[in-house]
Amino acid sequence: MDIKSLVIAPQWIGDAVMTEPLMRRLAARGERLTVGALPWVAPVYRAMPHVVEVIEFPFAHGGLQWAARRAMAKTLRGRFDAAYVCPNSLKSALIPWWAGISRRVGYSGEARWGLLNQRLPNxxxxxxxxxxxxxxxxxGDAGLDADQPHLQLPPGAAAAALAAQSLQAQGFYVLAPGAEYGPAKRWPAAHFAALASQLALPVLLLGSGKDAEVCAEIAAAVNAKQPGQCRDLAGKTTLDQAIALIASAKAMVSNDSGLMHVAAAFGVPQVAVFGSSSPLHTPPLSDRATVLWLKNDPAYQPPLDCAPCFARECPLGHTRCLVDIAPAKVLSYL
Incomplete structure (x- = not known):
């Protein structure tokens, strides 16, 4: 008899992608996986073949939302033998506890001693x-370092997304200019526009509604000289559609963002531009990914002693780590 397991997903797209090897390991030993995820990351789990069911949790950012979590836990009571809690927060461990799931696994985290009964040290x-x-x-397995995330589109997802945009697979590039963390992770909009103007195929700009301003700026600059070359889809697609378009692209260029990890998990050729963050901790895990980070470029002078600073905005006010990565350098890898 299969073990029925509930996985509480992280709340960020990149982190959700990084859990795919965990799903693969659990499924390989016979666990039937249901993932509880917030709506903005749920599409990532629909692209994981080992996940049998995705439950979208109707919670917002911030706050414990006790009543809503209790109500959700009540609907799950008696359904699961085990739960794996990926986030470290107290609230993420409440549902498995209230649902009466007998085995509850997670990191020690935020005051969760009674909520989890199998805790890993943080x-x-x-x-x-x-x-x-x-x-x-x-x-609980060993040999974790060699794992790479892999995603697979649900049947028909690519065809539907391409038809909606009147595109052909491999017939366009994707640029993802956003990075929710802050401007110190964003390659300049002018650089993205210069790159898009030099690409031989049409360009799609993907991102959330929060990226609408920068994407509109890029599209306007490109289309003023090459009408129709650049299509701004920021905030105009669902995440399911954006994932399908990335999987179907000829190549993608992005900052260190969640969509960067999506491209890597599909094995799409990509260039990932790093600034304030470090590819030593969260690189795109793909043999077809090129990482550009001036911190580890011995030819770049003077050296970037300030990187990685992990700041939202450049503390020194120059953002050399991003400004000095030229569009021509990125183009050379596409």
Whole structure:
């Protein structure tokens, strides 16, 4: 008889992608997987073949939302033998506890002693392993470092997304200029526009509604000289559609963002531009990914002693780590 397991998903797209090897490991030993996820990450789990069911949790960012979590837990009572809690927050562990799931696995986290009964010690600040290994450790298995996330589109998803945009597979590039964390992770809009103007195929700009301003700026600059070359879809697609378009693209260029990890998990050729963050911790895990990070470029002078600063905005006011990555450099890898 299969073990029925509930996985409580992280709330960020990139982190959700990083949990795929955990799903694969759990499914390989016979666990039937249901994922509870917030609506903005649920599409990532619909692209994981080992996940049997995705339940969208109707919760908002912030706040414990006790009543809503209790109500959700009531609907899940008696359905599961085990739960794996990926986030470290107290609220993420409430549903498995209230649902009466007998085995509840997660990191020690935020005051969760009574909520979890199988706890892993949280690595100290600065010593956390790469995120894939961090999440895969919840399985209790060894040999986690070699895992790479892999996603697979549901049947018909690519055809539907391409038809909606009148596109052909491999007939366009995707640029993802956003990075929700802050401007110190965003390659300049003018650089994205210069790159888009030099590409031989049409360009799609993908992102959330929060990226609408920068994407509109890029599209306007490109289309003023080459009408129709650049299509701004920021905030105009569902995440399911955006995932399908990325999977169907000839190549993608992005900042260090959740969509970067989506492209890597589909094996799409990509260039990932890093600024304030570090590819040593959250790189795109794909043999077809090129990472550009001036911190580890010995030819770049003067050296970037300030990187990685992990700041939302450049503390020194110059953002050299991004400004000095030229569009021609990115183009050379496409």
């Amino acid at each position: 690595p100290p600040e600065g010593e956390r392993p790469p995120m894939v290994a961090f999440y895969s450790a919840l399985s």
